[in-house]
Amino acid sequence: MNKVLLSGNEAIARGTYEAGALVACAYPGTPSTEILENMVQYKEVDSSWAPNEKVALEVGIGACFGGARALVTMKHVGVNVAADPLFTLTYTGVRGGLVLVTADDPELHSSQNEQDNRNYAKFAKVPMFEPADSQEALDYTKLSFEVSEQFDTPVLLRSTTRISHSKSAVVLGERPQQIPTPSLKRDPAKLVMLPGNARRRHYDVEERVLRLEEWSCDQPFNRIEKGKGEVGVITSGVSYQYVKEVLPDADVLKLGMVYPLPKRLIRDFAANYKTLYVVEELDPFIEEQVRAMGIDVIGKDKLPICGELTPGRVAKALFGSDLPAENTADLPQRPPNMCPGCPHRGVFMELNRAKAYVTGDIGCYTLGFMPPLSAMDTCVCMGASIGNATGISKVLSAEEQRKVVAVIGDSTFLHTGINGLMDMAYNKSTATVIILDNRITAMTGRQENPTSGFTLADQPTYRVDMEQLCKAVGVEHVKVIDPYDIALTRKTVREEMARAELSVIITTRPCMLVPRDNLERRNPLYVDHELCTGCKACLRLGCPAITWDEQSKKSNVDKIICVGCKVCKQTCGFDAFQEIEA
Amino acid sequence: MNTTNILLAGVGGQGILLASEVLSEVCLMAGLDVKKNEIHGMSQRGGSVVSHVRFGEKVYSSIIPEGEVDILFSFELLETCRYLPLLRKDGRIVASNWKIAPPSVALGKQAYPAELTEKIRSQFANTTIVEGLDIALEVGNAKTVNTVLLGALSNMLDFDHALWLTALERMVPPKLLEINLKAFAAGREVK
Known part of the structure; x- marks a missing residue:
């Protein structure tokens, strides 16, 4: 058996390929991003970035209604955006299998909250698998597609940062030779969720959960590992690994499916122990359901709800x-x-100097919060900067209103910011919006989006015209500037903040880390110490x-990391920054 | 065979993730169970980065249990200090003497801590400090520091030399292979 090292995300991509899926769709989000990036190597699967998670899921649903197996992936908070289609997809059920990966982020390594998406499984009445390593990530992905079709339901596959970004040994399988050909098939009683149809489908959903629960009691993914028989532990996912480190002698009921819970299996297991632990990260999701069965356990009375678990913390x-x-x-x-060379840096320095009240958003530019730039006052969720600016402007005096500036990146703007801008124009908001357009979804590792001009598979495609888009929704004052031009940035920011009408500033400069957008050669700079007066003005950039x-x-x-953007040169009143000629 | 725990530490952009890939591949080729773990996302933005690599007969947690690090393999001096508490009492250290100023130091608000090498050695006798950047520049490419350090680490581990070379061949882009093999050999000279 040939073993390869795969991350959980690589394994999910491989499992999707081996399951014979034809479509994969996602919006990038840590820690889920690499799943779709790895799908690209499997040419048999149509893999693409959607502008947001809701669209991604809707694309997946369409493919599944056509009879194809489809994978949709997102980070935990992405499921909030995709929740609308999810909660009705659970009623329609599927035709081809549909698997939705939620990659949760306990410890908030790169997120704005720590929500436990196992709750979505119970809320939407959708079965959920939870792998504990990369082999299980591959196996459970394939299994999820099978269960989806067998039980006519979407299936949630939950990963966490430590599963998605850990590598472990995996045995690979093959893709099936025969894959059913998708086709049009009308089935309105199942797929048109008008009240009359949906009312009937709700009964099917409830009955399905009961069937899944009974079935899962006898499946190998819910397994008992015998120890010395004195202590029992119920666990799942990455927590299982920590239990094996910390309680090597315990009997372990390892759950591969965390919703619905195999109640008969749990009852039989629990009957053997005076001491029974439930070890799980974040919410007492398993614990509360086990307690509701009348079984006493040790769980969140001892284990933390906040933060991820580790062997030491357990x-x-x-x-x-x-x-x-x-x-x-x-x-x-x-x-x-x-x-170094980030086109956002100068904009935040100017916002700081203009004493703007900045409603922020999700992306690299959230780092504009950090000193010395220190120019971000709010950050809630994807797209929130614009609605937040509208709302806060409504309740301020005319003078204070002028301080309010929403800052949002290109990808986040197209994700859910555009709706907020329509509202601003429609309801005559007076705030200023800055769209930091670097043509890429940078924070998650440079994924293409509709402003890039390229697809996930690196194929050239249409590029959204941001200026025309803003004008089309009704913004009269749209300024497009180069954020490397600091004097122009300063002037524009101050003018538009002072304007008692809605205005949009689009700063256009590609991300420094995208080679195809940075073909121009630039020389690094040095500081001429004869000219430098030590005034520290350049340090305000935090480069x-x-x-x-x-x-x-x-x-x-x-000079090793300087990319020659020359923004610092423009902050220097003494011309001390000079180019190193090549 | 007990599990061996290696914690890699450094600063985003130093090539830590590639080094942990090579190390993990060597373990896998040696027929061992191996797990590695790291946090992406912020890694390219100059933040503090760690990667856990564990190998042995059977590895469960991909996170090294706190206080059970056998070898701290570090690319930057200050970061070496940051993770000392995670080492076993008899733990070993392979660390680069490279100093990279964190933001507060770059802004002149804090000084880069002094005499770190001495502090490290006083707590952990079995410490090898590698002049990684100097050696890499001698080899001819500053970006091979991580491979120089891997060479120094390889002296502490019981794997065939050939496995390291095969792993490098698999992981390093072809046009950079020759210089990386040189860097690895130079790293092995550090004792």
Whole structure:
């Protein structure tokens, strides 16, 4: 058996290929992004980025109604956006199998909240599998497609950051030779969810959950691993791995399907132990259901609800074991920062100088919150900057209204920001909106979007005209500027903030990390110490390439990481920044 | 065979993820169970980055249990210090002497901590400090630092030399292979 090392995300992509899926669709979001990036290697599957998660799921549903197997992936908060189609898809059921991957982020490594999407399975009455390593990620993906078709239901596959981004050994399988040919098939009683049809389908949904529950009691993915028989543990997903480290002698009921729970199996297992633990990350999802069966367990009375679990945290919670103290003594922190040459940097410096109240959004530019830029006052969810600016402007005096600026990236704007802008124009908001257009979904690792001019498979395609789009929804004042031109950026930001009408500033500069958009050669800079007065104006940019030298009391540029954007040169009143000629 | 735990630490952009890929591939080729774990997302933006690699007969958690790191394999001096508490008492260290200023230091608000090498050695006698960047520049490419460090790490691990070379051949882009093999050999000279 040939084993390869795959991440959980790579394994889900492989499992989708091996399941014979024909369509995969997603909006990028950490930690789910690499699933679709890895789908591209499987040419048999039509893989694409959608502008948001709702569209992605709707595309998947369409493919499944056509009779194809379809994969849809997103991060946990993406399911909030896709919840609308999900909650009715559960009524229609499927034709080809449909699997929705939710990649949750306990510990908020790269997210704005820590919601536990197992709750969506119960809420939407959809079965949910939860793999504990990459092999299970592959196996459960294939299984999910089968269960989807067998029970006529969408299936949720839940990963977490530590599953998606961990690599472990996997044995690969093959894609089936014969895949059913999709076709049109009318079935209005099942697919047209008008009240009369949907009312009948609701009974099917409830009956389906009961059938799944009974069936899952005898399936190998819900398994009992015998230990010494003294202590019992119910667990699933990555928590299973920590249980095996911390309680190696315990009997373990390892759940592969976390909704619906196999109640008969749980009851039989629980009867054997005086001490029964439920070890799970985040919410007491399994625990509450087990307690509702009248079974007493040790769970969130000891284990934390907030944050991810680790072997040490489980041991500390259950046995009071000590965790090593963090080495924080005098060690400077190293938070992430915008890259050298990031086109957003100068914009935030100017927003800071203009004392703007910035309603922020989700993307690299959320780092504009960090000092020294320190120019972000709110950040809620994808697209929220615009609605937030509208709302706060409604309740302020005319003078304070002028301080309000919404800042949003191109991908986030097209995701759900555009709706907010329509509202602004329609309801005559007076705030200022800045669209930071770098033509890419940068924060998640540079994924293409409708402003890129390229698809997920790197094929050239139509590029959204942002200026025309803003004008088309009714914005009269649209300014397009180059954010590397600091004087122009300053002037435009101040003028548009002062304007007592809605205006949009589009800053256009491609992300520095996209090679195809950065073909122009630029030389790195250096600081001429003869000219540098040590005024520290350049330090306001917080560029990683500029460092302060305490001995000479002057700035320096690290030529290895400087990309020659020359924004710093424009902050210097003494012309100390000079180009290193190639 | 017990599980061996290696924690890689450094700064986004230093090539930590590639180094952990190569190491994991070597473990897999040696017929061992292996798991590796890291957090993406912020890694390209100059933040603190760690990667866990665990190998042995059977590995469960991909996160190294706190306080059970056998080898801290670090690419930056300050980051080495940050993760010392996760080491076993008799843990070993392979660390680059490279210093990268974090934002507060770059802005002149804090000083880069002094005498870190001495502090590390005083706590962990079995420490190898590698002048990774100097060696990489001698080899001819600053970006091979991670391979130089892998060479130094390979001296501590009981894997065939050939496995390392095969893993590098698989993981490194062809046009950079030759210089990386040189860098690896130079790293193995560090004792």
